[in-house]
Amino acid sequence: MESTLMVWLIVAIVPLCGIICALTPYFMPRSECFAVTIPETAQNDARVKGMKRTYCIAVLLITGLCTVLVACVSPETIKGNDVALFTAIYMVATLLPLSSAFALMLVFRKRVQELKVQEGWVAQQQLAASVVAGATETPQPLSMRWNILYIPVFIAVAALIYALYPLMPEQIPMQVDLAGKVTSSVAKTPISACFPLFIGAFIAAVFVFCSWSILRSKRPIDPKRAASSAYAYGSFARVMSIAMLACGLALTAAIGMLIPLATVGVLTMMQAALAILVITVVIVIAALIMSFRYGQSGARVFEGVQDSQGMVRDDDRYWKLGVFYANAEDPAIFVPKRFGFGWTCNFARPATWVILIGFVLFVVAFIALISALFR
């Protein structure tokens, strides 16, 4: 029963991610199409509409195909057979919609660029705007102070581990397979019992970094409608920062509580893993709903507002392959994505590389620490 639910939830992630990818062109600001700046009125052009539709249908078809493929091997996996085959097919099924979406985006980006030249869509100015005062009325992302909420979570987890420590077996399981069989375990010590705290600290650090980057991001304001675009972006950034905090707290608390409970046998390992998987699926569904409701940078907050004529700026040349932003003159380290939901980095800034290398070092150090402590 549990393994059935578990496998189907894992399978469900494939179509959910595929749908987000397929709908991406519809989540983007109307002044952009396949990472190309266009006049908003050009969104009503039949060719632009057609390209978006074709992209969407193609990605949906590939996603559907991949979903069917994984679903076909799932029944055997539930019985405990063909786990390696399932893993391999699952890898392909998650990566194929993503990579084909990227390839299709590049194809249509090229076509929109050609259309732009052909139609003479040129920005006469390079406008950028910033809301300087009265910013208190526009929604703001959560401040870093909210991250204090991780502290009670850690205290609760530590207290739970302390309380359950006498009940823990001499060998603490570290890894379980899809069938719930323990594949690796370590001797019980106070440090090995604290394993969930280490994982929780890692997750919290990643989410705290995300909320920090949201606060430091460039805020894209449309000079033609400064107040409403500031409001739209503010709502988007706020809801994203709330989502980051909620995800971080939920995952930290779930992993921190469920692993010790499973160790002492209150829950089975399968039930614990299932609960964490449910949280993951909820997060993916929430991402889909948020992209639908808010759109990238709040593009869908004021849906139905009259399209503006012309282009206030054109920074396409800084977007390499439509997704990598590199502008040495821009002091912003974090900028909203050009094709996708969320933020990306300005790769022309040295600070970006310091942060990226720092992040890689952090992950490597964490893995090294874990393997040193729990081997």
Added chain:
Amino acid sequence: MVITVDKTSSEPIYLQIRSQIIAAIAQGELAEGDSLPSVRGLARDLGVNLHTANKAYAVLQDEGYVRMNGRKGTTVCVPSHAANSMQRQDAQQRTLDVLRRAVVEFKACGGTQEEFVELAKAAAGASEREATTTAMPKTMREGE
């Protein structure tokens, strides 16, 4: 209050920022004590060099329109409220200089003193009316 800069304009960006802040003070959009964003935040949003945003604030500070309070940030300072009478005099002196230059040019084009006063009145009226329209850089530049 929104600051909009045009990177294709021949007017330096720091002067675009400066004139818009001054216009916002003139129109009452910015009041004494209002806090302004940090140099870093402004540069990030506008996608301009940190140096550019710094220059704008430095000029405004010298002209008495903003006050830099170290870690507390930058706040708006209306020169007529300024405790510093030197800054008030400075502001008047600057206006006088601009007017003198304009008068000379106007006379050279064959204008009379009365006509100049009429035009000055009209310009003052226009800057009052602008308070109700959105602050776009083009109108700002014309107002300068």
